[in-house]
Amino acid sequence: MSVSRTVLLGTVLAAGGAAAQDASGDAATGRALAAAHGCTACHVIPGLRGLGSHVGPSLAGIGGGRYIAGVLPNTPENLVRWLRDPPAVAPGTAMPALGLDEATARHIAAFLATLR
Numbered sequence: 648m649s650v651s652r653t654v655l656l657g658t659v660l661a662a663g664g665a666a667a668q669d670a671s672g673d674a675a676t677g678r679a680l681a682a683a684h685g686c687t688a689c690h691v692i693p694g695l696r697g698l699g700s701h702v703g704p705s706l707a708g709i710g711g712g713r714y715i716a717g718v719l720p721n722t723p724e725n726l727v728r729w730l731r732d733p734p735a736v737a738p739g740t741a742m743p744a745l746g747l748d749e750a751t752a753r754h755i756a757a758f759l760a761t762l763r
């Protein structure tokens with residue numbers, strides 16, 4: 648009983664710690680990668696020159712948003728998950744998987760988190 652309670656508490660603390668971490672990417676690198684990967688073809692992104700396209704929503708304020716694409720709580724890990732494979736998160740979404748690797752997605756997520 649006391650052993651399982653200790654294990655449970657440890658699990659809860661570990662989960663809380665993970666949620667508090669950032670996505671361990673670098674925002675400045677992510678900004679450059681977002682430009683390089685053509686995000687502005689579909690999104691207005693503050694600080695990046697783009698086409699003014701509104702295929703996707705403006706990413707202004709995304710760092711302070713509560714949900715990603717309306718379905719996923721906006722945490723750093725979920726943002727990475729979304730960026731790597733949007734249709735896996737929201738089947739039928741108009742945002743395609745762009746083939747981002749894990750490191751690229753982490754840097755871009757760190758950049759997006761700065762958009763308040």
Ligand code: HEC
Nearest residue numbers: 684685686688689702703704714715716717737740741742
């Ligand atoms: C082909 C167009 C297209 C491209 C390219 C694209 N997106 Fe999207 N994106 C969308 C659409 C459409 C949505 C809305 C998805 C939905 O709600 O189902 C979206 C949604 C998002 C969201 C969630 C926005 C919100 O308000 O919840 C984020 C974050 C995002 N995109 C980031 C990016 C990043 C970063 C890139 C570049 C790596 C990128 N997108 C490239 C079309 C695109």
